[in-house]
Amino acid sequence: MSTSAISPSPPGMRVPLLDLKPQYEPLAAEIQAAIAKVCASQHFILGAAVKELEASVAAYSQCRHGIGVSSGTDALLLALMALEIGPGDAVITSPFTFFATAGTIARAGARPLFCDIDPASFNISPAAVEDFIATQCEERDRVLVHRASGTRVRALMPVHLYGQVADMESLMGIARRHGLKVIEDAAQAIGSADAQGRRACGFGDIGCLSFFPTKNLGAFGDAGMCVTNDAALAERMDVLRVHGGKPKYYHALIGGNFRIDELQAAVLNIKLRHLDAWSAARKRNAHFYDATFAGAKLGETVMTPRAGAGVRHIYNQYVIRVSDRDALRQHLAGLGVGTEIYYPVPLHVQQCFAYLGGQAGDFPLSERAAAETLALPIFPELAESQLRYVVDSIAAYYRA
Numbered sequence: 001m002s003t004s005a006i007s008p009s010p011p012g013m014r015v016p017l018l019d020l021k022p023q024y025e026p027l028a029a030e031i032q033a034a035i036a037k038v039c040a041s042q043h044f045i046l047g048a049a050v051k052e053l054e055a056s057v058a059a060y061s062q063c064r065h066g067i068g069v070s071s072g073t074d075a076l077l078l079a080l081m082a083l084e085i086g087p088g089d090a091v092i093t094s095p096f097t098f099f100a101t102a103g104t105i106a107r108a109g110a111r112p113l114f115c116d117i118d119p120a121s122f123n124i125s126p127a128a129v130e131d132f133i134a135t136q137c138e139e140r141d142r143v144l145v146h147r148a149s150g151t152r153v154r155a156l157m158p159v160h161l162y163g164q165v166a167d168m169e170s171l172m173g174i175a176r177r178h179g180l181k182v183i184e185d186a187a188q189a190i191g192s193a194d195a196q197g198r199r200a201c202g203f204g205d206i207g208c209l210s211f212f213p214t215k216n217l218g219a220f221g222d223a224g225m226c227v228t229n230d231a232a233l234a235e236r237m238d239v240l241r242v243h244g245g246k247p248k249y250y251h252a253l254i255g256g257n258f259r260i261d262e263l264q265a266a267v268l269n270i271k272l273r274h275l276d277a278w279s280a281a282r283k284r285n286a287h288f289y290d291a292t293f294a295g296a297k298l299g300e301t302v303m304t305p306r307a308g309a310g311v312r313h314i315y316n317q318y319v320i321r322v323s324d325r326d327a328l329r330q331h332l333a334g335l336g337v338g339t340e341i342y343y344p345v346p347l348h349v350q351q352c353f354a355y356l357g358g359q360a361g362d363f364p365l366s367e368r369a370a371a372e373t374l375a376l377p378i379f380p381e382l383a384e385s386q387l388r389y390v391v392d393s394i395a396a397y398y399r400a
C-alpha cells in the first residue's frame with residue numbers, strides 16, 4: 001500500500017517548507033517603485049533608506065541605535081570586534097544553533113565555549129552556564145578564566161532560537177556577577193519578547209539581527225543589523241563597518257566592509273510595516289498545529305514546541321520533536337510536505353571545531369535535539385487546509 005493511500009491526500013496538495021511568493025505579490029508594485037527610486041538616485045551606499053531602516057528597526061527592538069550591516073553573520077562579527085573580543089578570549093554560547101554563532105567567535109580569534117540547552121526552549125540553559133563557570137572557570141585578578149584553555153571568558157552569546165527569547169533574566173544575572181558582555185544572537189527573533197514585554201536585542205550590550213530571506217523580516221538577498229542602547233558602542237560599530245575609517249581614509253581602528261545595501265534597506269522599509277501581521281499569522285498557524293496535533297491524539301508522539309508563559313514567540317520556525325525523525329521526514333517528502341532539520345549536527349562535534357576537544361556525549365540535550373527535531377511549514381500565508389494536511393500526513397505515518 002502506498003503511503004498516500006492511507007492519508008486523506010487531496011490531489012496535488014503540496015506544502016512547501018517556505019514559499020516567499022505570496023508575501024511578495026501584494027507588495028510587488030510598492031517594492032518595485034522603492035527599488036526604482038534608489039536606481040534613479042544612483043545612491044547605493046548608506047543613504048536615506050538605510051538611515052530610515054536603522055531608526056525603525058532599533059525602535060521596533062526597543063533600542064536606541066541601529067547599525068545596518070551586510071548579514072546576520074557580519075552583525076555577530078562586528079559586535080565581537082566592537083567589544084574587542086579576540087585572541088586569548090573566550091565566549092560562552094550554545095552548541096545547538098546555526099553555525100555562524102560559534103563560527104564568528106572563532107573568526108574573531110576567540111574560543112567558543114559551549115554549554116548545553118534547556119530541552120523545553122532549545123535555548124542555552126542558565127543552569128548549565130552557572131555550572132560550567134563554577135566547575136571549569138576561576139576568577140584570577142577579577143578576570144574569569146577558563147582553566148583548561150587559559151582563555152579569558154569575556155562574553156555570553158545566547159541565541160533566541162526559532163523565535164523565542166532565551167532566559168535573559170537569569171543570563172543577565174550571570175553576566176553581571178562575572179563581568180561578562182552579552183551579545184544576543186537574535187537572527188531568528190526580531191520582535192520576540194519575554195513575559196514582561198522586553199524585546200530581543202535590548203537585554204545585552206548588542207543585539208544581532210539577520211534579514212536573510214527565510215527570517216521573519218527577509219531582504220531580497222543578504223542583510224543584517226546590530227542594535228544597541230550604548231551610544232559609544234553604536235559609534236564604534238558605525239566606524240568599524242566602514243573599515244574603521246573616521247574621518248574617511250584615517251584609520252584608528254581596523255574594521256571591514258560590513259555595510260548593508262541601500263537597495264536592501266529600501267525593500268526592508270516596506271516589509272517592516274507588515275512584520276507584526278506576519279508574525280501574528282505564524283503564531284496563528286502555530287496554535288492551529290498545537291490544537292490539531294492534540295485533537296488527533298498525537299500529543300504523546302509529537303512533542304509540539306513549548307512557548308514560555310506570556311512570552312512573545314515569533315515562530316521563525318515551528319519545530320516538533322519526534323522519535324523516528326528521519327523516516328517521518330522521508331514519509332512527508334513523499335507526500336509533498338517540506339520539512340527541514342535545524343540543526344542536524346551540534347557545533348561541538350563539527351569537524352572544524354575538533355581543536356576545541358569536544359566529543360559526542362558532551363552535551364546530551366543538544367545531541368538529542370539534533371536527532372529528534374523537525375521544522376514544519378509555518379510561513380504566514382499557509383492555508384488552513386495545508387496545515388491540516390501536514391498534521392494528517394504525520395498522523396498517517398504514526399498510524400501505519
Ligand SMILES: *Cc1c(COP(=O)(O)O)cnc(C)c1O
Nearest residue numbers: 071072073098100187188210212
Ligand atoms: C540566520 C542566522 C544567522 C546568520 O545570519 P545570516 O544573515 O544568514 O548571515 C546567525 N545565527 C542564527 C541563529 C541564524 O539563524
